Amino acid sequence: MFSAFTILLILLPFFSILTTVNSDDRQILLDFKSSLHLSNSNAFDSWNTTNSVCTFTGITCNSVNSVTDINLPDQNLSGYLPLHFLCQLRSLQKLELGFNSLYGRVTEDLRNCVNLKFLDLGNNAFSGPFPDISPLNQLEYLFLNQSGFSGTFPWQSLLNMTGLLQLSVGDNPFDLTPFPQEVLSLKKLNWLYLTNCNLGGKIPIGIGNLTELTELEFSDNALTGEFPAGIGNLRKLWQLTFYNNSFTGKLPIGLRNLTNIENFDGSMNNFEGDLSELRFLNNLVSLQLFQNGFTGEIPMEFGEFKKLVNISLYRNMLTGPIPEKIGSWAEFNFIDVSENLLSGPIPPYMCNKGTMQALLVLQNKLSGEIPSTYGDCLTLKRFRVSNNSLSGVVPAKIWGLPNAEIIDIQLNQLQGSVSSDINKAKTLAQIYAKNNRLSGEIPKEITQATSLVTIDLSENQISGNIPEGIGNLKQLGSLHLQNNKIFGSIPDSLGSCKSLSDIDLSRNSFSQQIPSSLGSLPALNSLNLSQNELSGEIPASLAFLRLSLFDLSYNQLTGPIPQALTIAAYNGSLAGNTGLCSVNAIGSFLTCSSSSGMSKGVRTLTICSTVGLILLLCLLALYLKKKKGNKERFGGERSLKEESWDLKSFHMLSFTEDEILDSIKQENLIGQGGSGNVYRVTLSNGKHLAVKHIWNTDVSARKRSWSSTPMLAKRGGPNKSKEFDAEVDALSSIRHMNVVKLYCSITSDDSSLLVYEYMPNGSLWDRLHTSNKMELDWETRYEIAVGAAKGLEYLHHGCERPVIHRDVKSSNILLDEFLKPRIADFGLAKIVQANVAKDSTHIIAGTHGYIAPEYGYTYKVNEKSDVYSFGVVLMELVTGKRPIELEFGESKDIVHWVHKKSQSKESFRSAVDSRIPEMYKDEACKVLRASVLCTATLPALRPSIRAVVQMLEDAEPCKLVGIVISKDGSGKKVGVNDGK
Template identity: 70%
Template structure:
């Protein structure tokens, strides 16, 4: 018989047990502390402040972002949105046996997700979204308790393990979109998760059709599968999802009509089906009275817009542009709702503009361009003080423009062109403090341009062409410092051009042709640093062409059909400008330009005599002033005309030279001028042995012969301040040796100027061949070879040089073609060599050309190798499609990249965008290259291939 334990023994046993459990708990806490400290070591370099409380002495449960359970074990880790980067040690994290929540979203974590994740078997919540994670996502089938899984916006690739979700019957929210997974049909595993209320599958390479099983997900509130390759009709079963508040499947290839029963989705607030191939009418949507945002643009919808839309009290956004809709807009639309945006452009709508869309004082974007609208602009919009964009161009609107429209304080764009509108630009424009663009071309506007236009200080574009505007150009226009485009052609303007226009330093495009402007052309226009196009033809201008025009770098100059006289300035006496000066019989040429008489030897003297007589009549003082100016002019001419050989030159050769500096210097003269660039003139030099070279001449002095100050030339100022760095970069660039990179033979420098001697390319640039009058038919084989050669040149710059060279301005005009049409990458004016002391990831500099600039530059102002990859992708699209990076047909704020993506997704066939000049039997091969271009122009830099990978892909696409 066993003895009964005494109370004292029981107490002792309990004490021992408590001590054991205490030691065990202490051991567990010690282990978990070491796991967390290991996580700290992996991530603290990116943001040490997050881990201030993570140490050996603080309580484990007081660590920032850590929540423990009742036993003191780690239950939750929440380090989301903490700017963390580095690799996650999943092998140790998943040793936290009580871990139920791991939230690390909105950081910059990188690397792969290890297979060890499957050991976190108690996880209910996993958030890794908005990071830089990559590689395949592992099988997580053991995580059967998972309820929330967020993986969107990473770089995950390969096949997503959909089958691992089969046992996760409690899953409530699933977000795996915005990842470049392998192509896969719409997952049936997902539509069997009947507890889902949130499903995000956008932009993850889904294909095939929407399964009818989608109707099983009756708890869904949010369903998104946009920007995929889903085709076929919308299944009727989707009408069962009556709790849906948000449904988005834009930019797919869906066809057919909205199914019967679609009207049952009456809880919908946001619906976006834009960028598909849907058709039929919108009658099924007239019951959706809770709609806040409806976007159906870029489809094939027809019929009328339901009148019921005018009764929707919550409607804020309505986008229906680029469809085939007919009939009038609902006249009550916006009367009862805080309508913010309406875009019904590019349809066949008729009738009048609804009068009350700004009734609730919320309207910002009113876009109805390119329809068949008639009637007047309702007067109510003159009081729409929130309006930012008013675009009703290309309709048949008539009547007077309400005066207050011009003075709307928030308006950024007033676009009324191609209508029958009357009235004038009123003085109210002084209140338009945010107005950037006036597009009023081809109306019946009259009256004068008000002086108050100078108060609209943010104007960048004024187009009042093809109207009946009269009077003089206001002097105050010179106050518009941001103005870049001024189109006033085909009006009834008179008087002279105010010299103040020369103060608009941002002006790049001036067109005043076909008016009655008179007087002398102001010389101040010659000082506009950005002017690219100047058309003053068909006016009554007199006097001489300002000598200052020789400093302009113009792609278009037209001074024809005026009354200009005297000698053509030497800088303009080149064949390229000959037709631009016709119709001025009193002009003469100092050189032998055909179509112009040669100036007589004393023509300059007679003009000087006339000037002296006028000065003499004004008094002796003015005569002396004119004499001083005359002497300065002669000094300037003497300086410019002196022989280059008089200077002391320093030659640095980068290749074995077959010429002397004298041969180069002797050829720098007017008749050899072939172009003008931003930094100097370019000459074609033919050597005695017949070899042709291109020489860029850069003056280091101003027009009087004085050395330029730092303010007059930032480039040269930087050179004087950082000559060592500049010389080092030039030396590195000059050492480049690659068959697809233009060869710099040597530099020849003096105190006053520099000559850079390059290869000469008689076939011009790829831009010339694809887009200009110099077009030479390029067969597909040639285009392909140009693509491969250019890619190999960029691969060399990125991977083959001692230090990475980022070109930063890859474009078709910087790809030159030799006599065999082999490409050479040129113009390294913006190139950046990645120095050892500089982060290899990026550089902070203004770089690139509009249409070629990678999207991330707009918000980071940084460029790296992936920026070059994007620009090269644009060049590939030019080769395949034959269009420029920016074309009017692309639409408002769209470039070739977005146009291609929209076309491909909308039509479901890439053949539709291939250049019609490419034969049918080559189009499959062209499509292969287009697919590479689309990869290169991925929005996220991490998703773009390296140039080394691009070369490999192009070689794999070689024409058979």
């Protein structure tokens, strides 16, 4: 028998080992903690020298108090991952650090964590290649998705991991590689996520041997060839997604075996043939096969699928009817079968459960009436049945759907009228109903649908008056009522719709005078009132508009034509008004007499204008006399042609040097800035150009004349620097649809002219923030964000030498006639020289509110500084706010405000512009999250602009509702083409 003392002596070393292990593990974890940035995390409050290591937050120990698990996902951790600490934990089996902001390279030290069974580093911001982890042969779970790794993935490491159950390495910019054969040896896998990791070639036949798989995802790659028939052996699959590849041929025989499948997405490929192989998959919840080349009919069996909640088959060549009972069994969400050749009626029962949000069947050959059941579908947001052969009366309740955001019934043979129920449509933004047989009057209740942005009731048989209260529609941007039977006067209140950019009331029976209030519409770009019975004089206020389309022809207008409306661009826009006269005998119009044809108001205005002009000329003469010396010294605009000019073209030119020089005069001035004046030049062919005039002079003279920036002052002087010429030469070679085009430079000893393409819709700043802003819907804002990001991506990655813009801001993003963005104003741009450190510059450039914080403590800037500024632009687009607002607080800006909002989901969502419809809030939040990443304080934490483009494309508002959630928490939106 052992005495108690003997037993104690035996156990003492064991207790000593336990104490040592616990102490060593604590120190390792404390060293791990000290190496991280923890400013926004309270997960480590319990990690101290007094607590037991097994009581640390996120730590699990075994029976001998040795650390086995580290569980710290989504804890706002940032910094480098100190694996040399963690892999000293001899019992560590689980390391879960996903959804943080860890960055830098993951080192070979990971090979020392030989006992790991679970490794999750996904959703971080690492860089460089992922190391060989062959020694980790006990791994069962490996999650590296969206972690930032690049280069070649060590697929050979997997050969030792025969016990692997789940593998997720998708959403990483790996080098293009064939589908990895090594994966086929992992016979125990139940989940394989290889989406968006640059796989090419064909899927190996052996994929069918992974019979334990329940989820298989390899979308967004470059895979080709026919779809592997072996996948039909994977009978346990409940999710199969392979969208956005280049698969061809027919769906293989054998897919019918996947009777457990719930989510099936093969959209955006090149499949052909019919869908008959899918008619046995009666457990389908979501079916996505849009943008392929499928033919034949939609299997009637789909109408009996009891779990189906969404189906998207748009942009195929399907024929025949839509199954009558489709979507009638479950809580159906949406159908999108647009852009096919389908016939027959619209199924009436898809909103049986009262959950449907989108009915999209446009551009088919459907016939019959609109089922009245959809008038009671209160959840409907998008109702689009346009471009079919539908007939009958539009159900009255359709117009009053309380959550509808778009009603699109155009290009049918529908009858009835817009009902008074429309006063219930509080979220309705767009009505498209042209080319039907609608009749009756426009109800006065339409003025209560205050979210309306677009009304198109053209090409119908609508009569009566426009309701006087239409001025209540403050967000209205487009009003098309042409070719109807509407009469009476044009309401003066229309001038209260300050967002209006497009008005077409032509081919009606409007009478009386044109309301002068139309001349005060700040965003108006197109006005067509032709072929009516309007009378009286043309309001003088219309002369202040700058219109791309202007047509008052074939009315009964009288009196003088305002001088500003006699330009060549408006030729024919006043024809058919025999009572009009012209002061300058333009065209076939009579010449106005000195008094007849002029109203008292016009005569008074003319006299006052003349007196004012004389006074102005006198003052100008005094000013010119006083400034004559300086004017002669620096080359006044009156004498530009007297100088010797050198033209250097960068594109094929359709104009001459003289045309440009003749147009640099005060009446063509459209803008002034730190880098000079900007003029709009109208060429003889009617085309517009923008010309920037930059003076080359000393700092003091420049400040007196143009309020210049230090950067331009440095460049100035009678002799231009070689740097200026080098930058112009480099920028002139840019060819990208989202960077403003520089046609040529025209230089002299005293000044330089840069000739650009003209952007008629001004800047993004103007559209978002000025008092006369034009409302931008979310789709437009999103397209502007993506386009501008792609332009910046080209500057950073697409040029022979990267270009750092250094002044990215919303006022330097210009918008063309289609509101497509162009990055402009390269006055501060820096070309990265091959033999100079690319982040070195000694000029603090940029605009307050957009400047990256590193400018405050270093002169070193690089592409990440542009990314920061672009992040601010994204914040403007999503929130609608300026970079600097009083509500942000003293010394605070939009970045601080948004980052603070990001601390909770509800607060973050509240930051989204209230004018953005609820259906787009999720997409808007995704863009706002990208902006938060772009504006990280440390440049190393910011993504590249190329990564930002990918983030924005992932937030595309072209698919609606229905999320397929993977086990890692990532989601893929299933498809509704929201462009419809």
